[in-house]
Amino acid sequence: MATAAGDVLVTAAEDVRLKKGIAEFYDESSGMWEDIWGEHMHHGFYNTDDVVEISDHRSAQIRMVEQALLFASVPDDSVRKPRSIVDVGCGIGGSSRYLARKYGAECHGITLSPVQAERAQALAAAQGLADKQVSFQVADALEQPFPDGKFDLVWSMESGEHMPDKLKFVSELVRVAAPGATIIIVTWCHRDLSPTEKSLRPEEEKILNKICSSFYLPTWCSTADYVKLLESLSLQDIKSADWSSNVAPFWPAVIKTALSWKGITSLLRSGWKSIRGAMVMPLMIEGFKKDVIKFSIITCKKPE
Numbered sequence: 003m004a005t006a007a008g009d010v011l012v013t014a015a016e017d018v019r020l021k022k023g024i025a026e027f028y029d030e031s032s033g034m035w036e037d038i039w040g041e042h043m044h045h046g047f048y049n050t051d052d053v054v055e056i057s058d059h060r061s062a063q064i065r066m067v068e069q070a071l072l073f074a075s076v077p078d079d080s081v082r083k084p085r086s087i088v089d090v091g092c093g094i095g096g097s098s099r100y101l102a103r104k105y106g107a108e109c110h111g112i113t114l115s116p117v118q119a120e121r122a123q124a125l126a127a128a129q130g131l132a133d134k135q136v137s138f139q140v141a142d143a144l145e146q147p148f149p150d151g152k153f154d155l156v157w158s159m160e161s162g163e164h165m166p167d168k169l170k171f172v173s174e175l176v177r178v179a180a181p182g183a184t185i186i187i188v189t190w191c192h193r194d195l196s197p198t199e200k201s202l203r204p205e206e207e208k209i210l211n212k213i214c215s216s217f218y219l220p221t222w223c224s225t226a227d228y229v230k231l232l233e234s235l236s237l238q239d240i241k242s243a244d245w246s247s248n249v250a251p252f253w254p255a256v257i258k259t260a261l262s263w264k265g266i267t268s269l270l271r272s273g274w275k276s277i278r279g280a281m282v283m284p285l286m287i288e289g290f291k292k293d294v295i296k297f298s299i300i301t302c303k304k305p306e
């Protein structure tokens with residue numbers, strides 16, 4: 003809910019239940035996702051007028067990473083490029099390894115899922131990345147195991163929607179950022195409310211609530227809420243964009259693969275949480291079509 007983005011929206015017991023659900027959901031479903039979609043567990047970025055490109059989903063996922071870096075103006079020259087990166091909500095580490103290789107940087111990924119952390123580390127070793135350069139651990143984004151000011155790039159790709167306390171989430175991103183660091187949040191939001199609205203319409207809430215219970219999400223907030231939070235923390239160069247039309251081909255493609263023979267057998271093998279997740283995928287399409295769901299990027303810099 004827009005006005006409550008900075009509030010603690012769940013009780014301690016709900017918080018524990020939510021995090022347990024998130025960990026189990028990704029423990030259960032990550033192998034299946036990797037099998038079918040590869041190491042990036044996020045939307046692709048599509049230039050929607052290019053039909054050929056739309057079928058190339060793995061390239062579109064890499065393009066999402068590149069577009070985010072471009073949007074945030076992350077420098078790639080040898081003097082100013084990032085050297086120390088945190089990947090908050092790292093999945094099986096697709097972004098971490100990509101960013102570590104691109105910049106020759108150190109990257110630390112955190113996730114709630116032990117299965118993901120272990121798989122991410124195994125993939126790094128298999129790809130010839132040393133433990134010292136790329137490491138993964140189970141840790142909470144809201145209480146990160148890192149000292150203040152450690153990272154010059156703070157990266158959160160599609161994990162913010164899982165965070166029950168957006169103020170704490172953003173504050174932790176800012177705390178671990180070094181002076182002058184870039185912070186990138188790519189996340190699912192609900193539409194911005196008009197000045198006369200206090201909340202979404204009941205039919206819009208209904209769509210989001212159904213998605214929440216199957217994907218282990220707390221209450222959603224809007225892009226404007228994130229911007230307000232960043233402003234309240236005195237961050238600089240705050241920018242945001244709505245990339246909903248650039249991700250439109252993604253969910254239809256995921257549903258198509260879920261309905262293939264391989265998709266159905268993998269889903270059945272993965273378990274009930276994955277099946278429940280698959281069942282709400284059409285609601286993501288409906289939410290985007292009805293303009294209640296937004297795929298947003300929000301970036302800023304920590305003052306020097």
Ligand SMILES: C[S@@+](CC[C@H](N)C(=O)[O-])C[C@H]1O[C@@H](n2cnc3c(N)ncnc32)[C@H](O)[C@@H]1O
Nearest residue numbers: 042043044091092093113114142143159161164
């Ligand atoms: C959709 S996946 C995105 C994974 C990855 N960023 C990528 O793009 O491939 C969401 C990730 O957020 C992580 N996550 C959710 N809540 C978290 C929290 N409180 N602390 C750390 N990680 C969290 C999940 O464990 C999962 O790895």
